[in-house]
Every structure is written in structure tokens, then in C-alpha cells.
Amino acid sequence: MKIAIVNPVRAGGCGGLVKHLFEVVPRMASFHGCGQVDIITPTGAVEELRRLANNFFEVSKYDYYRGFQEIRKIIRQNHYDVALCTTARHVGYLDCPLVMMVRNIEPIQRPNYAMSIAWRCRLWMIRHEHAVACKAADHVLAVSNNMRNEVCREFKIKPNKVAVVYHGYTAESESKQVRPGLSRLEDLFLFSAGSIVPYRGFEDIIRALDHLRMRLGWAPIAVLAGVGGAIARPYEKSLSLLAKKMGVEDRLVWAGQLCREEMNWCYNNAALFIQTSRAESFGNVALEAMGHGCISISCNQPTMLEIYKDAAIFYPTGDSLALCKKIEEILAMPVEEKKILKDRAKKRSSHFSWGNTASQTFQLLEKVITAH
Numbered sequence: 166m167k168i169a170i171v172n173p174v175r176a177g178g179c180g181g182l183v184k185h186l187f188e189v190v191p192r193m194a195s196f197h198g199c200g201q202v203d204i205i206t207p208t209g210a211v212e213e214l215r216r217l218a219n220n221f222f223e224v225s226k227y228d229y230y231r232g233f234q235e236i237r238k239i240i241r242q243n244h245y246d247v248a249l250c251t252t253a254r255h256v257g258y259l260d261c262p263l264v265m266m267v268r269n270i271e272p273i274q275r276p277n278y279a280m281s282i283a284w285r286c287r288l289w290m291i292r293h294e295h296a297v298a299c300k301a302a303d304h305v306l307a308v309s310n311n312m313r314n315e316v317c318r319e320f321k322i323k324p325n326k327v328a329v330v331y332h333g334y335t336a337e338s339e340s341k342q343v344r345p346g347l348s349r350l351e352d353l354f355l356f357s358a359g360s361i362v363p364y365r366g367f368e369d370i371i372r373a374l375d376h377l378r379m380r381l382g383w384a385p386i387a388v389l390a391g392v393g394g395a396i397a398r399p400y401e402k403s404l405s406l407l408a409k410k411m412g413v414e415d416r417l418v419w420a421g422q423l424c425r426e427e428m429n430w431c432y433n434n435a436a437l438f439i440q441t442s443r444a445e446s447f448g449n450v451a452l453e454a455m456g457h458g459c460i461s462i463s464c465n466q467p468t469m470l471e472i473y474k475d476a477a478i479f480y481p482t483g484d485s486l487a488l489c490k491k492i493e494e495i496l497a498m499p500v501e502e503k504k505i506l507k508d509r510a511k512k513r514s515s516h517f518s519w520g521n522t523a524s525q526t527f528q529l530l531e532k533v534i535t536a537h
Contacts, residue, residue, distance in 0.1 A: 166199050168530060169245040169261070170218070171236060172206035173229065173254040181268070181332070181449050182251055183211050185522075188333060190217040192523030199527065205239055233257055247530045247537075249306075253298040262537040264530060265302035267295065270468070271364055271444035273315045278443050278483075280363040281399045296320045304533045306330055306526070308447040311467040328529050333519030334452050342430040347388070347418050354386040354418075355492070356435035356459070358428065358450050359442060361393035363400045366441030366464065368407055372485030373492060375411040380489065384413060385496075387439075388431060390420040432457035437495050440469055443482060448472045456514035458507040462491045476513035478506075 170190060172182070186204070194202045194217075204218040207226045215221045220243075224235035233256040240248060245261045253267045267273075272292035280288075299305050299320050305327040307313040313327045344350075359365050370387050377384040393401050408414040423431065432438065438454040440463035445451075448468055454461050455476055463469045464482035473479075478495065480487040495503070 166531065166534065167201045167244070167246045168193065168199065168203070169240055169243070169248040170202060170204045171240075171248050171250045171256060172204070172210065172252065173233060173236065173250060173256055174252050175207045175209050175226065183214070184449075185332065186214060186217060186251070188335070188519040189523045189526060192520060193527050194219075196524070196527050198531070203243065203245075205236055229254070247534050249526070249530065250298070250302070253295040255294065255298040255301055258301065262303040262533045263301075264304045264306055264533055265298050266306045266308075267299065267312060267316055268308055268446055269295070270312050270315055270446040273312075273319050274444060275319075276364070276444070278363055278366070279403075281396075283396050284363055284400075287396060303537065304328065304529065306529060308332055309468050309471055311471055312446050314467075328525075330522055330525045330529065331517055332447050332449060332452070333522040334456050334514050334517040335519060336456055336514075340429055341426050342433060343424070343426040344430050344434075345388075345420060345423055345427040347420055349386065349415075349418055350388065351386045353436050354388050354434075355437055355439055356388050356390070356431045356454075357439045357441065358390035358423070358431075360391050360397075361389075361401050361404070362397045364442060364444035365391075365400075366443050366482070367404055369441045369464070369483060369485050369488050370439055371404065371408050371411060371413060371417070373489040374413040374416050376486050376489035377492060378413060378416075381493070384416045385436065385492075386416055386418055388418045388420050388435070390423045390428065390431065392422050428453070429457065432459045435459055437462055437492070439488070439492075440464060440477070441482075441488075442466065442469075445469060445472075451477075452514060452517055455510040458511045460495055460503060460506045461510065462488065462495065474513060476506075476510045 201219045203220040205222045208223045222239050228235045237257050241260045247262050249264045251266050272288045307327055307329050310329050313329050317324050374384040408417055432454055437460040440451050445468040461477040463477040465479045478491050480491050
């Protein structure tokens with residue numbers, strides 16, 4: 166089998182897509198029947214991706230605006246058996262069957278949170294791209310059952326055209342950890358992480374800190390890791406204003422982008438991890454928290470219910486008083502009960518394997534080739 170991994174947008178930084186490629190591509194290449202795995206990506210991709218593939222093709226970063234002409238030309242010249250597109254973009258009708266991976270649920274689901282006009286317009290455009298890409302593909306690969314349900318319902322796609330393949334996890338409980346160089350970092354702290362964008366829901370934590378201060382007379386430090394972007398600046402500003410209004414700005418530590426070793430330290434040392442996101446396709450950060458045995462409180466967003474199962478304590482999304490009470494409950498727990506929750510989290514994380522991700526992806530590609 167000759168496989169083309171197509172990244173229609175640049176795979177840069179240290180995000181989930183790069184991690185996925187590093188874990189899945191070498192495993193698929195080792196499977197019986199896999200003769201070749203090539204990667205096609207715009208210039209500026211992470212340099213280490215080159216060593217993953219038999220052939221590494223770079224196209225212009227402007228190929229997106231040209232209708233992916235260079236990508237289609239490479240696929241036509243190399244006679245691939247199947248192509249796996251890692252981001253939902255309509256790369257055109259190729260000379261081989263195409264599997265479209267969908268990793269972003271935010272533009273697909275119906276939003277129930279505030280956002281700027283610019284952010285809403287951005288979502289509308291991405292939603293349109295997702296719809297066209299999914300309908301044109303021979304098969305769709307969703308990263309959770311909730312994602313599959315949203316794709317089928319919102320884009321009117323038949324369920325038998327959408328497969329579910331979870332991301333994996335590599336145990337990192339023994340990996341290197343480094344204490345972040347943050348001011349005001351206390352021994353007892355709450356932890357949350359993710360890009361600071363409108364669906365993140367950090368306002369739940371800010372309001373919960375205010376409730377804790379009112380109910381207990383004090384509130385723990387909350388370390389919030391992640392960065393936003395220019396288009397999400399209004400949301401960042403709204404969080405700062407909310408914290409100031411609630412009088413809890415001194416209880417927040419904005420950690421920015423933490424490296425892997427610093428994230429490991431936070432997972433291993435936080436009193437608990439809080440997941441507040443309103444739009445999660447899979448929940449990689451939640452899975453990392455579980456893998457480190459970090460007790461989690463999560464909003465009851467459908468994907469989080471699916472991924473955590475019984476390995477988290479849930480609160481109604483947006484209900485900051487309920488979140489406050491869950492935090493109180495965990496902080497007051499005896500050590501023995503906390504250990505049960507930690508062990509349960511680690512056990513749940515063991516259900517997610519990159520080996521399974523690779524084998525299920527490979528089996529899906531074989532199925533699509535056979536049906537083509």
C-alpha cells in the first residue's frame with residue numbers, strides 16, 4: 166500500500182497534529198502490507214517530520230489559495246493507493262481515494278458561548294470548509310463519537326461514511342519534569358490548560374474562585390496555561406476584566422505557553438486539573454492529566470463525558486457555583502479517597518494507545534481502498 170499523508174495547512178509548533186504524526190506514521194509504515202508512507206505539507210513544517218516519511222514533499226504556503234494545485238499534482242505523479250488528509254480542507258478530487266480527518270469540533274457544533282463578530286465570521290468560514298471537505302471525501306475519520314455525531318447531524322452525512330479513531334497516549338508519569346519559573350506559584354494550586362480562545366470557558370474558573378473566597382474566606386491559586394492570538398484578544402481582555410471585577414486577579418497565574426517538562430510538573434503537583442472547554446473534539450490535555458494521575462473536574466460537555474467516563478468529577482457547563490462546590494469537595498477529601506480518583510484516572514488513560522490509533526487508521530485506509 167502506498168499512502169500519502171496530506172497536511173493542507175502547515176504542521177508547526179508542538180501541537181496535537183505533529184504529535185499525532187510522530188506517533189502514527191512510523192507505526193503504520195511498519196505494518197505488513199504498507200509499502201510506502203509519504204508526507205505532503207506546506208513549507209515551514211516542523212523539520213523532524215522529514216525523517217518520518219519515505220518521501221517528504223513541500224508545497225508553497227500559498228497552495229491553499231491556489232486550490233491545492235501542487236498537492237494534487239504530487240498525488241497524480243506518484244500514483245498513491247490512498248490519501249489521508251489531516252485537516253478538513255477540500256483539496257479537490259484526487260486520483261486516489263481520500264480519507265478526511267476531522268479534528269476541530271468548534272466550527273461544526275452549534276455554539277452556546279459569547280464570541281466576537283470576527284471570531285464568529287472565522288467559524289462560519291471554517292464550518293463551510295469542513296462541510297465541503299467531508300462531503301467530497303470517500304470517508305471521514307472522526308477523533309471521537311461526539312465528533313462523529315456532530316459531523317453526521319450538521320453536514321447530513323451518512324453514519325457509515327464516518328469512522329471513529331481515538332488519539333493515543335504515551336505514559337509520561339516518569340518523564341522529565343521542571344517546575345515553571347512562575348511568580349506567586351503556591352504549593353496548593355489548581356491547574357488548567359489550553360489555547361485562550363472563546364470556547365475555553367476559563368470564566369468558570371474565575372467565577373468559581375470568587376465563590377470560594379466568599380464561602381471559605383480564601384481561594385487557591387489557579388494556574389492557567391496557554392496563549393491566544395490576535396483574533397481572540399477580546400476574549401483574553403474579557404477574562405482579565407472579569408477577574409478584576411470579581412477581585413480574584415491575585416489568585417490567577419497566567420502561565421503562557423509551557424514546555425512539555427513544565428506541563429508534566431503541573432500535572433504531577435496540582436491539587437486538581439479543571440477542564441472547562443465548551444468545544445472539545447477529543448481532549449488531549451484531559452488525557453494527559455489522567456495519564457499523570459491528576460484528579461480532574463470537568464464540565465459535562467459530551468466529548469468530555471465520553472473520554473473521561475468515570476475518571477473525572479463533572480459539573481454543569483457554565484455553572485461556576487457547582488464548580489466551586491466540586492473544588493471544595495475534592496480539597497476536603499481524605500488522602501485515601503484522592504488516591505482512588507488518581508488510580509482511576511491512570512487506569513482510564515491506559516485505554517488510549519497510539520498502537521491502536523495507528524492500526525485502526527491503517528485498517529480504515531485498507532477498507533477505503535477495497536471499496537473504491
